[in-house]
Amino acid sequence: MDYLLTEEQIMIRDLARQIAEEKIVPVRAELDETGTFPHDIMKTLAQSDLFGLFIPEEYGGLGKGCLELAIAVEELSRACLGVSTTYAANALGTYPLLLFGSDEQKKRYLPDIAAGKKLVAFGLTEANAGSDAGGIQTTARLEGNEYVINGTKQWITNGGEAGIYTIIGITDRSKGPRGASAFVVEKGTPGFSFGKKENKMGIRASATTELIFDNCRVPKENIIGKEGMGFVVAMKTLDNSRTGVGSQGVGVAQGAFEEAVKFARQRVQFGHPVITFQAVQHMLADMGTSIEAARALVYAVSRFIDAGAKDVSKESAMAKVFATDVAMRVTTDAVQVMGGSGYMKEYPVEKMMRDAKILQIYEGTNQIQRNVIGQALIKEAAKANK
Amino acid sequence: MKIVVCVKQVPDTAEVRINPETNTLIRDGVESIINPYDMHAIEAGLQIREKTGGKVTVLTMGPPQAENALREAISMGVDDAVLLTDRSFAGSDTWATAYALSKAIEHLGADVILCGKQAIDGDTAQVGPEIAEFLDIPHIAYIRKIEDVKEGRIVVQRLMDEGYDLMESSLPVLLTVVRELNVPRMPSLKGKMAAKKAGIKKLTAADIGAEESKLGLRGSPTQVRNIFAPEAKRDRKIIDGTNEEIIDALVKELTGLKCL
Numbered sequence: 001m002d003y004l005l006t007e008e009q010i011m012i013r014d015l016a017r018q019i020a021e022e023k024i025v026p027v028r029a030e031l032d033e034t035g036t037f038p039h040d041i042m043k044t045l046a047q048s049d050l051f052g053l054f055i056p057e058e059y060g061g062l063g064k065g066c067l068e069l070a071i072a073v074e075e076l077s078r079a080c081l082g083v084s085t086t087y088a089a090n091a092l093g094t095y096p097l098l099l100f101g102s103d104e105q106k107k108r109y110l111p112d113i114a115a116g117k118k119l120v121a122f123g124l125t126e127a128n129a130g131s132d133a134g135g136i137q138t139t140a141r142l143e144g145n146e147y148v149i150n151g152t153k154q155w156i157t158n159g160g161e162a163g164i165y166t167i168i169g170i171t172d173r174s175k176g177p178r179g180a181s182a183f184v185v186e187k188g189t190p191g192f193s194f195g196k197k198e199n200k201m202g203i204r205a206s207a208t209t210e211l212i213f214d215n216c217r218v219p220k221e222n223i224i225g226k227e228g229m230g231f232v233v234a235m236k237t238l239d240n241s242r243t244g245v246g247s248q249g250v251g252v253a254q255g256a257f258e259e260a261v262k263f264a265r266q267r268v269q270f271g272h273p274v275i276t277f278q279a280v281q282h283m284l285a286d287m288g289t290s291i292e293a294a295r296a297l298v299y300a301v302s303r304f305i306d307a308g309a310k311d312v313s314k315e316s317a318m319a320k321v322f323a324t325d326v327a328m329r330v331t332t333d334a335v336q337v338m339g340g341s342g343y344m345k346e347y348p349v350e351k352m353m354r355d356a357k358i359l360q361i362y363e364g365t366n367q368i369q370r371n372v373i374g375q376a377l378i379k380e381a382a383k384a385n386k
Numbered sequence: 387m388k389i390v391v392c393v394k395q396v397p398d399t400a401e402v403r404i405n406p407e408t409n410t411l412i413r414d415g416v417e418s419i420i421n422p423y424d425m426h427a428i429e430a431g432l433q434i435r436e437k438t439g440g441k442v443t444v445l446t447m448g449p450p451q452a453e454n455a456l457r458e459a460i461s462m463g464v465d466d467a468v469l470l471t472d473r474s475f476a477g478s479d480t481w482a483t484a485y486a487l488s489k490a491i492e493h494l495g496a497d498v499i500l501c502g503k504q505a506i507d508g509d510t511a512q513v514g515p516e517i518a519e520f521l522d523i524p525h526i527a528y529i530r531k532i533e534d535v536k537e538g539r540i541v542v543q544r545l546m547d548e549g550y551d552l553m554e555s556s557l558p559v560l561l562t563v564v565r566e567l568n569v570p571r572m573p574s575l576k577g578k579m580a581a582k583k584a585g586i587k588k589l590t591a592a593d594i595g596a597e598e599s600k601l602g603l604r605g606s607p608t609q610v611r612n613i614f615a616p617e618a619k620r621d622r623k624i625i626d627g628t629n630e631e632i633i634d635a636l637v638k639e640l641t642g643l644k645c646l
């Protein structure tokens with residue numbers, strides 16, 4: 001379908017697709033098998049300016065918005081979710097600086113991010129704080145002109161690979177949710193180290209590690225926004241990045257769908273290509289329809305955000321939950337359409353199915369997204385009845 | 387450092403078919419691409435610039451639609467693009483092509499000139515070395531590595547059947563490159579946006595001061611009579627001896643074959 005993209009958006013799509021097909025597809029199975037971080041591909045993305053897509057021009061970026069980022073993420077995801085997770089988590093980690101960073105912080109960090117010289121990671125989750133972010137135990141205590149950070153973040157994408165980390169820690173436990181703050185910490189800061197790399201079911205090319213802070217001292221200026229704004233920073237960040245997870249869903253579903261259609265036309269049983277069987281056709285029809293619906297929603301919400309909408313929690317949660325549920329169903333059905341072949345590593349759909357699962361879990365599980373949508377509905381209804 | 391990269395627009399041979407009657411390429415509906423070897427030449431030009439500073443200019447001789455090849459090169463990061471185009475170039479053989487390109491390079495000025503090893507359609511591998519002859523400068527063909535380049539001097543590896551030659555040359559020099567040299571970079575977004583807007587400089591025969599009689603069909607000493615894949619027949623004779631003996635024997639052989 002034609003989404004009336006601008007000439008520039010089409011350019012971005014074509015370039016991301018070219019990189020995906022020439023540089024990612026040929027190596028994705030091996031990256032998955034060996035769990036290797038895609039350094040070369042990150043270099044290519046950097047050279048192609050894709051890391052600067054959503055960074056303002058004054059900091060060396062291209063000054064584009066959520067929609068352009070969604071388009072690029074979708075194309076990379078069509079080839080490999082492990083690679084696109086690495087790329088998208090970089091944006092996730094950058095949003096706190098983009099949305100709440102001081103001029104000084106922006107000047108210091110954004111040009112390197114735009115040039116792809118440094119990757120970024122976002123550290124919120126801890127062992128006892130997953131869906132319940134309020135349970136974080138990492139602390140940041142002000143001592144003179146420095147904050148002293150202690151605690152361990154868990155399952156942080158780009159851990160160890162990133163040069164810049166935006167993290168949430170407690171500055172004043174007595175204030176409850178208003179006692180958390182966001183900080184930027186650079187790799188190499190004394191007292192900051194990484195745990196082992198996790199061995200994962202999918203997105204195996206992406207790096208997931210612990211961030212360990214042991215009396216890690218950062219200058220006072222490394223706070224993002226003000227003390228107490230930590231959860232606001234985190235929630236606004238996630239509001240902006242969730243459409244990106246949605247576009248990951250659209251991309252991986254599209255990739256699996258194309259494989260399934262191609263296979264079904266070639267595979268002959270009972271004397272006919274299996275695509276001629278109505279049961280198979282109907283599966284493919286549902287897959288194609290749901291992908292188009294997911295893409296339309298992700299693009300619409302991205303445009304809504306780019307137009308400057310203030311509160312996008314509900315809409316971005318809808319885009320994430322719908323597109324990623326579609327991704328799980330479509331990748332599973334792609335394996336089904338391809339039968340035993342789909343289950344084998346000779347074809348990419350088993351990987352896509354393993355990869356897709358993460359989309360329903362990270363950046364807020366799909367149950368939590370539904371909670372967000374539900375709460376917004378209650379608020380809206382209450383307002384309407386006033 | 388002034389670097390000029392000669393690129394040729396060729397049909398994407400992955401898709402090309404041959405007309406069995408005329409033995410010529412069927413170009414209709416086939417997409418045009420930059421000659422793949424020339425992509426490596428562009429990459430080499432960009433890498434030299436990254437090292438020494440300066441400017442990379444891509445140059446192509448061809449019809450107006452060859453502009454697309456130049457825009458693609460700009461999207462990879464070259465500074466300037468020049469389209470050498472004129473009705474009088476039509477029907478040029480490799481000699482006339484190289485003459486026109488050499489006049490254009492004289493007009494532009496260059497320290498390093500890069501060409502592909504050969505074009506995947508014409509396949510003669512003549513144009514690069516011929517340009518160097520017209521310009522009366524050294525050339526080294528089949529470059530697989532550039533070891534060092536600085537003002538006035540370049541050190542390269544030339545691919546041979548077995549191993550390579552390490553060669554040094556003064557500048558200006560013309561190099562033709564093979565695939566082993568590098569991996570051509572992807573275009574960048576800023577490059578693509580620049581390419582869309584970039585003005586392509588056009589040069590005509592008059593602009594470069596080329597002599598009409600040396601251009602196009604009229605200026606081409608060779609005429610294509612037939613195109614065919616030659617039978618792979620390898621009659622060969624290895625002549626040994628001192629240089630004088632070899633030369634004498636060679637002259638005798640060639641005279642016998644009525645080549646001289």
Ligand SMILES: Cc1cc2nc3c(=O)[nH]c(=O)nc-3n(C[C@H](O)[C@H](O)[C@H](O)COP(=O)(O)OP(=O)(O)OC[C@H]3O[C@@H](n4cnc5c(N)ncnc54)[C@H](O)[C@@H]3O)c2cc1C
Nearest residue numbers: 122123124125130131155156157208361362363364365367
């Ligand atoms: C590969 C990977 C990469 C990640 N990358 C990052 C990263 O870069 N940065 C970062 O900060 N975090 C990251 N995470 C963490 C991720 O965001 C969390 O895993 C996620 O938020 C869920 O938390 P949890 O795993 O602790 O699940 P839990 O919160 O323990 O949830 C368990 C189950 O209970 C359900 N549940 C919990 N609470 C409720 C509720 N109130 N209502 C209904 N259902 C509920 C959940 O939906 C889930 O099904 C990553 C995780 C993984 C696996």
Ligand SMILES: Cc1cc2nc3c(=O)[nH]c(=O)nc-3n(C[C@H](O)[C@H](O)[C@H](O)COP(=O)(O)OP(=O)(O)OC[C@H]3O[C@@H](n4cnc5c(N)ncnc54)[C@H](O)[C@@H]3O)c2cc1C
Nearest residue numbers: 392447477479480483501502504505508509510511512513
């Ligand atoms: C005998 C003969 C007669 C011909 N007659 C005609 C004719 O009548 N009409 C016609 O249209 N064509 C004709 N051609 C084709 C045309 O002359 C050649 O395609 C052209 O000279 C390039 O030769 P090539 O393809 O063998 O390139 P090669 O010599 O194999 O190319 C080597 C390198 O030279 C450079 N180069 C080559 N061509 C160009 C160019 N145009 N611009 C910039 N750089 C370039 C590139 O860097 C390329 O990688 C003829 C060719 C021959 C051999």
